[in-house]
Amino acid sequence: MANDRNSNQLVVQQARAALDQMKYEAAQELGIQFSKDGYNGDLLSRDAGRIGGNITRRLVQIAEQQLAGQANFR
Template identity: 45%
Template sequence: MANKTLVPQAKAGLNKFKMEAAKEVGVNLTDGYNGDLTSRQNGSVGGQMVKKMVEEYEKNL
């Protein structure tokens, strides 16, 4: 399955969120090619994004 944004209008917001998460975990993520980053670095960005989403969800319960 391809990695698609379900709501295309949210793409810019998700990209901004990803850049903020990368900055928080100290990963130098750029717009464009990031193939020089390790799996660990990329995973830490994704993990930080999920952590923040869960925290936001729990605040709204």
């Protein structure tokens, strides 16, 4: 794990592509640019937090919709 750039571990590894896509969409919606060379160490903490908050909001919304859909069938 010492070689991993991101120490967060996904429970469902197949979700990585969807989460990455969400990250880029959130950044674009917020007007935050990622570096073309892949290095984003100069990204402001505030901007990273805004991206993360946006992703969290989306994930909660998705979970609420799924739970509401399950409740309709019980």
